[in-house]
Amino acid sequence: MISHSNPKDFTMSLLDTAGIFRFHKEQIQTYGEGTAEALGWENKEGQLQRFEVLSAIGDLNHRSVLDAGCGYGDLRGYLQDKYPDIRYFGIEQIPALLDIAVERYASLPETLFFQGDFSSAELPVTDYILLSGSLNYINSDPLFILKIIEKLFNNCRIAFGFNLLSYADPAQGLIVSYKPDFIREYCNRLSSNIQFRDDYKTNDYTIFMYH
Structure with a gap:
């Protein structure tokens, strides 16, 4: 049985959420439904490079994993191999993305997709949490x-892995980057490892x- 954490007392604003929905609607119109580019990646290769790095967090066999903001669920397919x-x-949180994730990967064993905003939803406590993009x-x-x-670090038993951009093209508007030293320093306050x-x-x- 999976236990659940208490949601934090913060959530994404409606304007922020609307911006994300609009961004992906435009990406889908431009690049087509089901593509890596519709998720905001430069191409499929870039998506897979990030998956390869994230999957090295530990031996995930016989462990539970939460994919936060799973998009089309492609990390599930990658991890299956x-x-x-x-x-x-x-x-x-975006139904148009979740529907394809379910269609592609819900038939794999021990796989559950659900709709929600991971910043505010009550999440299953898992061994690992992975987040890509x-x-x-x-x-x-x-x-x-x-x-x-x-929140996500406190919601896993073993480890939390995530990626960020160190530079984002201002022309992309919605996409943001973070200075690595700033993020790393904060993470060091939460974890000694x-x-x-x-x-x-x-x-x-x-x-x-x-942990």
Whole structure:
């Protein structure tokens, strides 16, 4: 039986949420439904590079994993090849993305997708939480990034892994970057054991936080 954490007393504003919905609607209109580009990635290869790094967080076999902001659920398909014995939960707030995730991957064993905003939803407490790209949106609360890192780290038993951008093109509007040293320093306050990687892709970095 999976236990649940108490949701934090913060949530994404309606304007911030509307901006994310609008962004992905425009991406889908431009690049087509079901594509990596519709999720905001530059291409499928870039998406897979990030998955490869995230999946090195630990041995995920016989462990539970929450994919926060799962999009089309493609991380589930990637993990199936490397760790066939995981218990996977994917949360996504945009129905158009979630529907495709369910269509593609819900038939895999020990897989559950559900709709919600991971910043405010009551989440299953899992061994690992992985997050790829879901924190790359501008938020009206300047402390949002720190609050959500703390919430998700406290919601897992073993480790939380996530990626961020170190540079974002201003022309992209909604997409935001964070200085790696700033994020790393904050993570060090929460965990005495973190790992940092920025050697796999320009302007991108990944942090693992272990309990």
